[in-house]
Amino acid sequence: MYRPIQKNIFEQAWEKIIQFDWFFFSLICILICVGLLTIHTIDNSDSNYLFKHFVRISISITLFLCIAFIHIKFWYRFAYVFYIGIVGLLIYVEFFGLSALGAKRWINLYFFNIQPSELMKVGVILALARYYQYIKLEEIDSFYKLIIPVFIIFIPFFLVSSQPDLGTGLFILIVCLGMLWLAGLSLKIFITGFFSLLILTPFSIAFFLKPYQKERILTFLNPENDPLGSGYHIVQSKIAIGSGGFWGKGFKQGTQSNLEFLPEKHTDFIFTVFSEQFGFFGSVLLILLFFAIILKILNISLNSQNNFSRLVCFGVGFNIFVYLAVNLGMVTGLLPVVGVPLPIISYGGTAMLTTMFALGLVMSAKIHKDHNL
Amino acid sequence: MEYFIPSPKKGSESKAKVISRRAFALTSFKFVFMAMVVSRLFYLQIIKRDEFVIKADKNRFRKWKLAPSRGLILDKNDNIIADNFQVFKIALIPNEIRSIDIFLSSFSKILPITNNEISYYKKKYKVHNKNLPFVLDKNLNWNEFSRLNYVIHNIQGAQPFMSYERTYMHPNEFAHILGYVSKPNQKDLNQIGTNYADVPNLKIGKIGLEKNSNKSLLGTPGSAIFEVNAFGKRVKNVEKIDGINGSRIKTSIDKDIQIYAYQQLKEKSGSVVVMNMYGRVLCCVSSPSYDSNKFTYGISYKDYDVLKKNEKKPLVNKAMTTTYPPASTFKMIVALSALENKIITKNFRHTCKGKVDLYEQRYHCWKEKGHGRVNLKRAIKESCDIYFYEVARLLGIDRLQKTAFRFGLGDYVFQDFFEEAKGLVPSTSWKREALGKSWYLGETMISGIGQGYIKTTNVQLCKMIAQFANGGYQINASFFDSSDQALGKKIIDDDEHVELILESLFEATNHPGGTSYRSRIPGTMKIAGKTGTAQVKKISESQREQDLKNKDLPWKFRDHSLFTGYGPADNPKYAISVIIEHGGSGSAVAAPIARNIMRKIFEKERKLNNV
Numbered sequence: 001m002y003r004p005i006q007k008n009i010f011e012q013a014w015e016k017i018i019q020f021d022w023f024f025f026s027l028i029c030i031l032i033c034v035g036l037l038t039i040h041t042i043d044n045s046d047s048n049y050l051f052k053h054f055v056r057i058s059i060s061i062t063l064f065l066c067i068a069f070i071h072i073k074f075w076y077r078f079a080y081v082f083y084i085g086i087v088g089l090l091i092y093v094e095f096f097g098l099s100a101l102g103a104k105r106w107i108n109l110y111f112f113n114i115q116p117s118e119l120m121k122v123g124v125i126l127a128l129a130r131y132y133q134y135i136k137l138e139e140i141d142s143f144y145k146l147i148i149p150v151f152i153i154f155i156p157f158f159l160v161s162s163q164p165d166l167g168t169g170l171f172i173l174i175v176c177l178g179m180l181w182l183a184g185l186s187l188k189i190f191i192t193g194f195f196s197l198l199i200l201t202p203f204s205i206a207f208f209l210k211p212y213q214k215e216r217i218l219t220f221l222n223p224e225n226d227p228l229g230s231g232y233h234i235v236q237s238k239i240a241i242g243s244g245g246f247w248g249k250g251f252k253q254g255t256q257s258n259l260e261f262l263p264e265k266h267t268d269f270i271f272t273v274f275s276e277q278f279g280f281f282g283s284v285l286l287i288l289l290f291f292a293i294i295l296k297i298l299n300i301s302l303n304s305q306n307n308f309s310r311l312v313c314f315g316v317g318f319n320i321f322v323y324l325a326v327n328l329g330m331v332t333g334l335l336p337v338v339g340v341p342l343p344i345i346s347y348g349g350t351a352m353l354t355t356m357f358a359l360g361l362v363m364s365a366k367i368h369k370d371h372n373l
Numbered sequence: 374m375e376y377f378i379p380s381p382k383k384g385s386e387s388k389a390k391v392i393s394r395r396a397f398a399l400t401s402f403k404f405v406f407m408a409m410v411v412s413r414l415f416y417l418q419i420i421k422r423d424e425f426v427i428k429a430d431k432n433r434f435r436k437w438k439l440a441p442s443r444g445l446i447l448d449k450n451d452n453i454i455a456d457n458f459q460v461f462k463i464a465l466i467p468n469e470i471r472s473i474d475i476f477l478s479s480f481s482k483i484l485p486i487t488n489n490e491i492s493y494y495k496k497k498y499k500v501h502n503k504n505l506p507f508v509l510d511k512n513l514n515w516n517e518f519s520r521l522n523y524v525i526h527n528i529q530g531a532q533p534f535m536s537y538e539r540t541y542m543h544p545n546e547f548a549h550i551l552g553y554v555s556k557p558n559q560k561d562l563n564q565i566g567t568n569y570a571d572v573p574n575l576k577i578g579k580i581g582l583e584k585n586s587n588k589s590l591l592g593t594p595g596s597a598i599f600e601v602n603a604f605g606k607r608v609k610n611v612e613k614i615d616g617i618n619g620s621r622i623k624t625s626i627d628k629d630i631q632i633y634a635y636q637q638l639k640e641k642s643g644s645v646v647v648m649n650m651y652g653r654v655l656c657c658v659s660s661p662s663y664d665s666n667k668f669t670y671g672i673s674y675k676d677y678d679v680l681k682k683n684e685k686k687p688l689v690n691k692a693m694t695t696t697y698p699p700a701s702t703f704k705m706i707v708a709l710s711a712l713e714n715k716i717i718t719k720n721f722r723h724t725c726k727g728k729v730d731l732y733e734q735r736y737h738c739w740k741e742k743g744h745g746r747v748n749l750k751r752a753i754k755e756s757c758d759i760y761f762y763e764v765a766r767l768l769g770i771d772r773l774q775k776t777a778f779r780f781g782l783g784d785y786v787f788q789d790f791f792e793e794a795k796g797l798v799p800s801t802s803w804k805r806e807a808l809g810k811s812w813y814l815g816e817t818m819i820s821g822i823g824q825g826y827i828k829t830t831n832v833q834l835c836k837m838i839a840q841f842a843n844g845g846y847q848i849n850a851s852f853f854d855s856s857d858q859a860l861g862k863k864i865i866d867d868d869e870h871v872e873l874i875l876e877s878l879f880e881a882t883n884h885p886g887g888t889s890y891r892s893r894i895p896g897t898m899k900i901a902g903k904t905g906t907a908q909v910k911k912i913s914e915s916q917r918e919q920d921l922k923n924k925d926l927p928w929k930f931r932d933h934s935l936f937t938g939y940g941p942a943d944n945p946k947y948a949i950s951v952i953i954e955h956g957g958s959g960s961a962v963a964a965p966i967a968r969n970i971m972r973k974i975f976e977k978e979r980k981l982n983n984v
Binding site for chain 1 (some may be wrong): 387388389391392393395396399400403404406407409410411413414415417418419421422424425426428429432433600601602603604608
């Protein structure tokens with residue numbers, strides 16, 4: 001029998017540093033710099049966003065590095081614990097959370113407000129990856145093997161939706177569906193699910209959606225109907241992006257963003273700010289940069305030796321893609337306004353931490369790709 | 374996309390392979406979606422770019438029109454009679470405020486405004502056109518304005534600006550002739566053009582010369598373009614285009630004479646018009662008057678009500694709008710018409726017995742005992758009614774109308790003067806058309822002494838006497854001082870006729886027995902003229918027997934007092950016409966006022982000649 005040679009801690013550390021993917025890390029760093037630059041252009045002395053953003057970036061990168069060097073085996077072992085812990089936090093939020101804008105979403109940690117629903121996005125990825133690690137392909141479609149994933153998915157979904165934060169709830173649902181698809185669930189189940197959803201949708205819109213959510217959907221369908229009301233965001237965003245043209249208005253020359261016409265410009269509409277200044281050219285470059293990251297994640301996952309790492313990497317990649325797609329779709333008027341930040345670039349604490357945490361898991365998978373669980 | 378990838382046969386493939394295969398399917402889906410986003414960006418940023426650039430500019434640029442300074446109005450000696458002063462004001466832009474209440478409450482923190490003012494602004498704002506800036510009727514001084522400018526960006530939608538307000542140097546004396554300015558209504562805006570539509574604090578002429586010459590007085594508005602942020606705060610100025618100030622207007626009015634004439638009319642209800650021989654108006658006063666400065670900011674209902682309810686109608690321009698029977702002043706037209714139509718010769722005589730019965734009606738002369746046998750000259754001089762009844766009877770109304778028309782009666786004297794009345798000179802065809810009745814001969818007779826249907830304005834009478842005094846040449850009356858003063862075509866057939874009438878008028882004022890002998894001016898510069906006493910109410914036979922005196926009647930039934938004349942008699946330069954409403958006889962009331970004014974004019978001219 002083959003027994004691995006025990007290596008001392010320095011050898012182990014050196015091995016990890018060699019395995020560290022500098023290309024992936026520099027892609028992330030470039031995106032972070034783009035975010036810093038964009039926030040700088042709309043920063044003024046009153047808001048001081050740039051400094052706060054910088055602090056968050058420092059914390060996030062530290063977290064990223066810590067996660068990256070922790071053995072992937074650790075995350076495999078503690079996946080359920082992590083998941084249950086976050087479910088606990090969600091329940092805690094339900095009772096003791098900070099409310100803002102009519103929703104209880106935050107836990108006050110004195111120096112920092114944490115949003116458990118954001119962390120949940122990583123939680124479900126880990127839990128599902130853990131669950132599907134040893135499920136045999138033949139058993140995947142069986143009814144009994146579906147019971148646990150359904151609980152894993154719908155407990156956080158209902159907890160988050162009742163905050164109320166249907167947007168994040170749906171987000172979690174979509175990421176989970178992506179995970180199930182990757183895990184190899186048969187197409188039949190998806191199709192059955194899709195049609196039953198189609199039938200349920202009108203009922204859920206009638207009974208489940210809050211009036212403001214219905215209004216958002218209506219506004220999405222025709223934003224120009226009500227340019228000063230809820231359609232204002234989309235209209236102003238389209239004006240900003242469109243008026244940028246091919247080369248953009250130039251660094252710090254964005255009139256729409258500098259003159260406060262853009263709402264939520266440092267968070268959800270940061271792409272608009274970027275696009276107004278750097279135009280079609282810059283926007284496409286930015287999208288390509290994101291795609292490079294997504295492809296790199298794909299590459300890492302394909303090179304992983306175990307299914308857990310693979311599923312986690314795919315899940316993270318899919319998560320980032322959904323963020324990106326929904327955000328870009330929203331600011332360009334392709335999708336309704338749902339408060340979704342642009343990953344890595346937007347100003348915002350928990351989202352940044354979660355994304356970097358997730359990317360840290362990917363890096364960890366890369367570093368430990370040759371290890372068994 | 375993923376539907377085309379067959380699901381793995383159970384057990385045939387390793388799990389890792391399934392995961393990889395599905396991951397590729399998902400990645401291709403990602404590519405498709407991103408391609409959609411990129412094409413959307415292409416659509417927005419390249420195809421629709423120009424459209425969005427315009428929209429972005431519309432967001433950030435605000436155009437602010439600058440009201441031009443209204444043209445000054447000068448009198449003939451270059452004295453300013455209508456001036457402008459600079460004011461500092463605040464406007465609010467309806468699109469940029471949330472509500473008028475919030476605006477006013479935040480505004481009152483910077484500048485104290487009373488509750489009365491607040492409710493007044495709210496009331497006005499309700500009916501205000503929300504596309505135009507709403508100007509607060511509050512003039513600020515420079516200190517307030519500069520302080521406001523410093524903190525104004527805290528108030529959304531407030532716009533401080535500098536503007537001009539009209540002010541009249543002699544608001545009462547010139548009220549009717551200059552008119553006043555006020556905020557334009559929708560109809561006014563349609564008239565002056567869209568260029569003026571959103572000019573804040575724009576005032577336009579509503580009446581008088583201000584309305585008559587509004588186009589040239591108004592000027593062209595300038596504009597300033599500046600960049601604002603989403604809250605309407607001004608970020609920087611982009612462009613400023615200066616407007617063109619209204620051009621100044623030099624009138625032919627003599628400020629001193631106008632003021633003097635106004636003083637002469639004090640407490641009376643009436644008007645005075647003075648023209649030179651070319652029709653340039655020297656003075657045009659109507660009394661009682663009002664303060665035209667009050668109208669600039671919108672007169673209060675209370676003040677307006679007082680003016681409106683006044684029996685003597687201060688708002689009406691009595692020189693142009695009110696029509697009166699010309700009474701005996703019309704006799705010169707009757708005489709001229711009869712002479713020209715060869716109905717009578719200058720030696721035609723008729724006997725006046727104080728009354729005459731014709732067509733089952735009794736006609737009286739003002740002199741109960743009668744004038745005896747009079748010729749034309751004496752008939753004019755002593756204003757014998759019986760003589761002119763006879764002349765009119767022989768002449769007929771239609772021929773009389775033609776002569777009256779030639780002298781400008783029954784027609785507008787000025788061009789485009791909104792409030793001027795046309796008056797009326799009747800004829801048989803007019804009566805048939807307007808009233809549907811045939812003409813009675815008795816009506817011809819009372820037309821012979823300027824009573825009945827005939828109605829003239831004071832300016833018409835002044836133009837008439839000026840055309841007599843200048844020797845029978847047509848003139849175009851005007852308020853504007855221009856160098857090309859010329860007489861028009863001759864409107865009489867024979868100079869001799871006019872000379873005869875002028876001689877009669879001279880005698881009427883300067884020979885004993887003449888109707889206005891008491892109002893003569895001795896010395897080298899004499900005046901000549903004809904009095905008139907216009908009956909307002911028909912005197913019944915019973916009243917005549919009671920010998921009811923005019924002053925015993927209620928004010929509004931008393932006779933109008935008229936005088937039209939010219940001077941200096943030997944070399945006519947000025948024509949004057951005075952009408953005092955319900956003043957009594959022409960010789961007692963109107964003639965002395967005319968004399969005083971003419972004397973003042975002569976004095977002024979003498980002084981000018983000596984210097």
